[in-house]
Amino acid sequence: MPSTNPSSNDPVTLRIPSGGNLVASTVEARRKAAMEALAAPCAEAVLDLAEAEVVDSLGITLILGLFKTCQQRKIGFRVEGANADLMRVFKLFSLPKLFPIVER
Amino acid sequence: MxxxxxxxxxxxxxxxxxxxxxxxxxxxxxxxxxxxxxxxxxxxxxxxxxxxxxxxxxxxxxxxxxxxxxxxxxxxxxxxxxxxxxxxxxxxxxxxxxxxxxxxxxxxxxxxxxxxxxxxxxxxxPRAPERAEAAETGLLEDLMDEAYGLHEVIFDAQGVPADFRFVRLNPAFERLTGIRAADVVGRTALELVPGLSADWIRKFGNVALTGQPLAVDDYRSLRGRTFAGLAFCPQPGHFAVLFNDVTATLALETTKERLATAVEQITEGIFIADLEGVLLYVNPAMERILGAGPGEILGQPVAGVLPGLPLEDAGDAWQGRFPGRPAAGGSQILECTLAPVRDASGTPTSRVGIVHDVTLEAETERSLRQMEKMKALAEVAGGVSHDFNNLLAAILSATELIEWQLSADSPIRLKLQVIYQAVMRAGELNRQVRAFSRTTEEKNAPIDLSQVVKEAIHLVRSTFPATIQVRATLTSGLWTTGDASQIHQVVMNLSINALQAMLPAGGTLEFTLEDRAGNAAVLTVRDSGCGMEPEVLERVFEPFFTTKERTEGKGLGLSVVHGIVSAHGGTISVRSEPGLGSVFQVVLPCSVPEAPATLEPVPEEPTGHERILFVDDEEVLSALGKQGLQMLGYRVTSRSDSQEALEEVTHHPQDFDLLVTDLSMPNMSGVELTQKIRKICPDLPAILITGAFQDSMPLEGMSTPFAQVLLKPVTILDMAKAIRKVMNMRPAARSRQGQAAEPRPEGAPVILLAEDSNTTRSLLRSWLVKAGYVVDEARDGQEAWEAMERNPGRHSVLVTDIVMPRLDGLRLSAKVRKLDASIPILMLSSTDDTESVKEALHLHVNDFLTKPFESAILVATVERLCADQASRVKILRSHETAQAVRMAQRAMEAIPEKDMPIYSISEPLTDAGGDVFRAFRREDGSIFFAIADVAGHSVISSYAVAAYLGMLTNFLASDLDLRALAFKLNRAIQAGPFSEVPICGLFGHWDPATGRIHLLNAGIPHALWHRATRGTARPIAINGTPLGVLDEPIVEEKVVILAPGDRLLLGSDGFFEAVSPEKQPFLELAGPIWENLRGTDLFQAINLISEAARAHAGGNFGDDLLVVALEQPPPPRDSDHLALDLPANLRAIDDACETLEAFLDGKGWTASQGGQDRYDTLLAVREALSNAVLHGSPGDCAASVQLWAKPSPGGGFRVGVVDGGQGFDLGAHTPPDTASSERGRGIPLMQFFANRVAMVGGELVMDFRPSHPPLND
Missing domain, CATH: 3.40.50.2300 (Response regulator)
Structure with a gap:
């Protein structure tokens, strides 16, 4: 999950692409990549789930971990690109109450 | 003025x-x-x-x-x-x-x-000059008690004091210092003391110069005395010293200071009060004892701070204990010595008290008194128990004998069963009494830890309030050495401690017993109670330390636990946090038990013909034991007096093959009797019957131990089994001497000839011997009776005269008929005494000969009677042979179960009790099977087997929830007529179509699973408690999915625990053997592994043998099931989900029913797989996870995920408490997306039906 900053007009936003599904077999690698990306200075982090079709409970744990890391660093956090199935799962666990989630 | x-x-x-x-x-x-x-x-x-x-x-x-x-x-x-x-x-x-x-x-x-x-x-x-004048005259000084010395200061050229000269000394000076005026007056200090410190010269010179007096407080003389006084200037250029010897004063003050310091620092409290009882002084220890601050209670009345102290009489000393009243609350016991302080006239002026806090000592003394009381009570209980056992033994034996004499359909049998069960229950009660008196267990005996812990947990379950949920996971087969009742107490004390931590809210109490590296057993007791603060944790094992009110506990429970565990060579540790409960962990060294009695070969039929001397001081028991054993074929001589028994052996040392003796008898105990008999017959084996082990000490030091020790109440059958076992263990039959003990020549009947006339007896003997008979001679009826009694069954015919001294022929016949109703009796008479003949006929005497008669008549009559007797013996032997054939037919042949692909081998040890296997095919093609091991091998056990099979069949008709089935059976056994007979059970439900097999274990711990796909065999570790013992049996379940070719081998303990002569259990070899037999036909394989077990056990099984084997067949071609066997890693989850997705697609679980359902199904299954991979078999590299799926009858799908663990309680799972909690979402997610989620035996099953209700945003 390489970190990128493609938004030239908003240089303080860090976009973190999911790089695929966030499930048991992938979360550890995704977590490591996301934490490396978050090491760069930024004012806001965006997790892009455009490439993710499935997020399981361990994936949700990963998202919550990123959210809490951003909170500690006083960085804004939001999720973008979630499909309808993912939104159902996120709502099941009240994630939209914690941070903004933009549906695909 | x-x-x-x-x-x-x-x-x-x-x-x-x-x-x-x-x-x-x-x-x-x-x-x-x-x-x-x-x-x-x-x-x-x-x-x-x-x-x-x-x-x-x-x-x-x-x-x-x-x-x-x-x-x-x-x-x-x-x-x-x-x-x-x-x-x-x-x-x-x-x-x-x-x-x-x-x-x-x-x-x-x-x-x-x-x-x-x-x-x-x-x-x-007087004016000042007067004082100087007086000094000059010296008169005043001479009268003084104090030393006075006048000195003139000598100055150097610069006017600085350089020395001083003695001018005058008074007598007191001479007396105190030992310096005589005549020796020093006129001389200077440096002349007398060349090394005198210049400091003194300077100081004294300064007095003379300035007139300022100088205090000399601690001048120490050369003689070791200490002086204190003053140097002053009586006249210019002079100084005088005036001083006293204060050595004694200083010493007294030093002593006082020491005393004061000691009183201040002593640990006993000391107070001084005036006669009105007002505290004048208290030392710090007194303040500590009363919990008062420094000076806080000074001036207060003693009665206020020590209300229990008697202060009425100020003049008397008093010593005693009284209750204190510490400021911090709680109770306190103080001990005080109170004494008056008197003045010189003897009048009391104040009171001094020395106080000691003896709360701990008082508690200890009280505990010791309580222990003494309990010990005395235990001794009484032990004594009562012994007598009670004798009564029970009598009832039991009589009941058994009556039952034997009844016909099979007698209605009295049922009533006898009621008596029998009542006696067994009374016996159990008596065992509990003995357990209380701590006499049932031997110190340092092998203990089945699992059993002891199970019993204690049973007690906990039945006595703790319903708010306490008790869970247990126990590994069986863990043994240690020690005292079972003490280990029981360890579990109970830890449980009570946990209970008190969980009240009043309740909570969960968990027990775990595990094996650690094969050399230690780890018992963990975990509670969800209030936990402990660190400072409490540090002191938790201290005696009398308690956080409870004194009335609630003595604070001894955990210290006792610590002591017991230490005494058993173990350790105990505890961890706890406030609010998070406590975990106590006891580690005890494991030991390999001595060959347990169950492994010894037990005879199939406890009959025999050996000669037994049976001794019990209870005449009823003596008679019943004799009668019962005789009915089993033994030849029994019974005595109710140990001295008589000894005389019997003394006179007939070769007439006995075995001694069976009670332990507690007046005059001579069973141990003493055995020791004395051993001096006569060193090799005579002996069996000891006792009510308890309280007299085990006398067993020590015996040259040959008892071959068996039986606990009362003992049935005749159990006694006979023990006798048979001992007789079978004998290396060779004892040699016999003398006619009465000679073995009967093969085919030669033995005639017992009773005749008081030596001439006649000799003649008759010669006729019979000549005819080929063996003859035992008796000189009168009494001698004949004794010979028969010693050797019942030996004689084919009794030939007796009528008129004989001591015991005539008629009375002899009467006694013989009671002993053996069938032995032919030939009566000889010298006259035609019709009355005697009538009486003889009444006694079923078989024939008469009137003297004189010819030898041919005698021989012909005896021959006819012998033929009748031979016929009787033949019938008996044919019965025995038939029984042996029946037994043999059952042995060592695998039987396929009614067209089911499941084989079993059963080889019961006896006709009664034993292991049972039954299999039933259900309508859906699945197979239910049950393996049961019924305790004991008595008649009762065989009835229990029948009852158990009946109950099982009834329950199976309506139910196949294995857990519910086990609980139903448990209740039925407890409520049934054979509640004293526990049953170990292993139930299985196998669906050959899918390979799913569900096992529930209630006491038979062994199953081996050979996995064809991996070529390995591994045990399925599940355990449980026998049914009928606990109100709620502890059972364990496991589900496995068999792949085609997988084989399961199930067995009772008689198979897996068959031990080699080197004490190695067969279980250790069974796995590799079962692997090696993978290419062998299943029928052959089960026979071969059974033979291997037999060979391993040295040719004999010590227990019933029962082995069951099954093999998963290939799947049917038209199977609509999915079954996957995955390695337990995370990557495999994705592959499995893809396969499942394709399977669901193939079954139409797609757009027609909404993609949402399929997505939800896959996500829930993914969660289940993650849970199985991550938590199912942690640390097991070879672990696997199975996934199966099949359409549900009503539409939708049922999916199962099986891991290597034993599952968990879904209801006990805690969901995340806040949205930001990071863990705990897997199970809620499954429960939300599946219509039903259930967990049993490591298998998580989910039902999915279409059209899940939409979510509310």
Whole structure:
């Protein structure tokens, strides 16, 4: 999950692409990549789930971990690109109450 | 005349107190107070005073010093010392040092009188020159008690003091210092003491130069004395010293200081109270004991702080204990020694008390008294138990004998069963009494830890409140060495501790018993109670330490646990946090038990013909035991007196093959009897019957131990089995001597000939021997009876005369008929005594011969009677043969179960009880099977088997929830007629179509699973408690998915625990053998592994043998099931989900029913797989996870995920408490997306039905 900053007009936003599904077999690698990306200075982090079709409970744990890391660093956090199935799962666990989630 | 008083006092208040009576007396005076040595000297030297009033002990200015200063500077000035008490020593010393009077504070009223007296005697005040003059004359000094020395200072050229010369010394100087004036006057100090410190010369010179006096407080003489006094300047260029020997005074003060320090630091509390009971002094220890702060209770009445202390009589000493009242609350026991303090006249002036906190000692004493009481009670209980056992044994034996004599359909049998069960229950009660008296267990005996812990948990479950949920996971087969009742107490004490931590809210109490590396057993007791603070945790094993009120507990429970565990060579640890419960962990060393009795070969039929001497002081037991054993074929001589038994052996040392004796008998115990008999017959085996092990000590030191020890109440059958076992273990039959003990020649009947006439007996014997018979001769009826009694069954025919001394032929026949109803009797008579013949016929005498008769008639008659007897024996033997054939037919042949692909081998040890296997095919094609091991091998056990099979069949008709089935059976067994017979069970439900097999274990711990796909066999580790023992049995379940070719081998403990002569259990070899047999036909494989077990056990199984084998067949071609076997890693989850997705697609679980359902199904299954991979078999590299799926009958799908663990309680799962909680979402997610989620035996099953209701945003 390489970190990128493609938004030239908003240089303080860090976009973190999911790089695929966030499930048991992938979360550890995704977590490591996301934490490396978050090491760069930024004012806001965006997790892009455009490439993710499935997020399981361990994936949700990963998202919550990123959210809490951003909170500690006083960085804004939001999720973008979630499909309808993912939104159902996120709502099941009240994630939209914690941070903004933009549906695909 | 107005007088001036110099007052040496601590404070103005003190001065006011002293002066008040003087003012009240109207004495015209004025005063000035000084409190330091310097001020005193200045006042003495500068003022003119009429009187000095001196408080006795100012800091740094004690009265001796004041008196010395007064003596030195104003010798004529009277001084009165005022002190708190009129101590005799103090008074005399003060007067000796120059005080004119001594007044105690308590008697200040006397002060005006003393002052008036002194002032009246005051001479006109001398002026200073007068004092110098007096000094010059030396008269005054010579009268003084104090040492006085006048010296002239010698100055050097610069006017600096360089030496001093002795001018005059008074007698007191000479006396105190030992220096004679004649030796030193006129000489200088440096002449006399060349090494004299220049410091002294400087100091004294300075006095002479300046006129300033110098206090010399601690000058130490060469003789070791200490002087204190003053150097002053009586005339220019001179100085005088005035001093006293204060060595004794200093020593006394030092002693007082030491005493004061000791009193302040001693651990006993010390107080002093006045006669009104007001505290004048308390030491720090007293304050600590009462929980008071420094000075807090000073001045308070003793009755207020020590309400239990008797203070009525101030003049008497008192010693005793009384309850304290600590400020911190709680109870306290104090011990006090109270004594009056008296003045010189013996009048009490105050009271001193020494107090000691003896709460711990009192608790200890109380506990010891309680222990003594319990010990005494236990001894009484043990004694009662012994007698009670004898009564039970009598009832049991009589019941058994009656039952044997009844026909099979007798209605009395049922009533006898009621008696039998009541006796067994009474026996159990008695065992509990013995357990209380701690006499049932031997110290350092092998203990089945699992069993002891299970029993304790049973007690916990049945006694703890319903708010306490008890869980247990116990590994069986863990043994240690020690005292079972103590280990039981460890579990109970830990449980009670946990209970108290969980009340009143309740909670969960978990027990775990595990094996650690094969050499230790780890018992973990975990509660969800209030937990402990660190400071409590540190002291939790201390005796009498408790956080509870004294009334709730003694604080001994955990310290007892610690002591027991340590005594067993184990360790105990605890971890706890407030609010998070506590975990106690006990580690005990494991030991390999001695060959358990169940492994010894037990005879199939406990019958025999050996000669037994049966001894029991209870005549009823003696008679019943004899009768019962005789009915089993043994030849029994019974005695109810141990001395008579000894005489029997003494007279007939070769007539017995075995001694069976009670332990507790008057005059001579069973142990003593055995020891004495062994001196006559060293090799005679012996069986001991006892009510308890309380007399186990006398067993020590015996050259040959008892071959068996049986606990009362014992059935005749059990006794006979023990006899058979002992007889079978004998290396060879004992040699016999003498006619009566000779073995009967093969085919030659033995005739017992009773005839009192030597001539006739000799003649008849010769005829019979000539005809080929063996003849045992008896000189009268009594001798014949004894021979028969010793050797029942030996004789084919009894030939007896009628008229004989001691016991005639008729009475002999009557006795013989009671012993053996079928033995032919030929009666010889010398006359035609019709009355005797009638009586003989009544006794079923078989034939008569009237003397004289020919030899041919005798031989022909005996021959006919022998033929009848042979016929009788033949019938008996044919019965035995038939039974042996029946047994043999059952042995060692695998039987396929009614067209089911499941094989079993059953080889029961006896006809009764034993292991049972049954399999039932259900309508859906699945197979239910049950393996049961019924305890015991008695008649009762065989009835229990029948009852168990009946119950099982009934329950199976309606139910196949294995857990519910086990619980139903458990209740049915407990409520049924054979509740005393526990049953170990292993239930299985196997669906050959899918390979799913569900096992539930209730006490048979072994199953081996050979996995064809991996070529390995591994045990399925599940365990449980036998049914019928606990109100709620502890069972374990496991689900496995068999792949085609997988084989399961299930067995009872008789198979897996068959031990080699080297004590190696077959279980250790069974796995590799089962692997090696993978290519062998299943039928052959089960036979071969059974033979392997037999060979391993040395040819004999010590228990019933039961082995069951099954093999998963290939799947049907048209299977609509999915079954996957995955390695337990995360990557495999994705592959499995893809396969499942394709399977669901193939079954139409797609767009027609909404993609949402399929997505939800896959997500829930993914969660289940993650859970199985991550938590199913942690740390097991070879672990696998199975996934199966199949359409549900009503539409939708059922999916199962199986891991290597034993599953968990879904209901106990805690979901995340907040949205931001990071864990705990997997199970809620499954439960949300699946219509049903269930977990059993490591298998998580989810049902999915279409059209899941939409989510509410």
């Amino acid at each position: 107005h007088h001036k008083i110099l007052l040496v006092a601590t404070s103005d208040a003190q001065a006011g107190m002293i002066l008040r009576p003087l003012q009240e007396a109207g004495l015209p005076l004025s005063s000035e107070r000084v409190a330091t040595s310097q001020d005193l000297r200045a006042a003495l030297m500068g003022g003119s005073w009429d009187l000095v009033l001196c408080e006795h002990a100012l800091p740094g200015l004690a009265y001796p010093k004041v008196l010395a200063d007064v003596q030195a500077l104003a010798p004529a000035l009277p001084c009165i010392v005022i002190a708190p008490s009129g101590d005799e020593d103090l008074v005399s010393r003060a007067l000796r040092l120059g005080a004119r009077d001594f007044i105690s504070i308590g008697r200040l009223a006397r002060l005006p009188q003393a002052v008036r007296r002194e002032l009246a005697n005051v001479p006109p005040r």
